[in-house]
Amino acid sequence: MGQLQDMGKQVIANNEKAADTIYQRKPGGPEMVAPVMKLLVTFTELLVQSGKVSADNAQQMQEWQTDFSRLAKANEEGDYILVADILHHDLNREIEAWIAK
Numbered sequence: 001m002g003q004l005q006d007m008g009k010q011v012i013a014n015n016e017k018a019a020d021t022i023y024q025r026k027p028g029g030p031e032m033v034a035p036v037m038k039l040l041v042t043f044t045e046l047l048v049q050s051g052k053v054s055a056d057n058a059q060q061m062q063e064w065q066t067d068f069s070r071l072a073k074a075n076e077e078g079d080y081i082l083v084a085d086i087l088h089h090d091l092n093r094e095i096e097a098w099i100a101k
Helices: 002-023 030-049 055-076 080-100
Strands: none
Touching: 002 030, 002 080, 030 055, 030 080, 055 080
16 A cells, blocks of 8 residues: 555656646646656556455546546647646546545
8 A cells, every 4th residue: 555655646746746847838848748647657557456446436447547538638739738737636636535545
């Protein structure tokens, strides 16, 4: 459980850093998205390995997958403000919920 929580906190911190860079229109914001997405995939894999994903929280997992898909689409379309919004408002909230259980 500790590994999942540590990884979740790291992902949240990285998401916040990327979102802040994008919001402030600093150089490098768009380049931060790929590493953030890679960490989100790693977190998802760890989530599955930890046994947290089950029929009991299928709705929560569906929301996670939907938001990750929205993130990928926004990134592909170059809509980095939407990317930052999804990271900051949606995925971080969901990560907090996953690691709180």
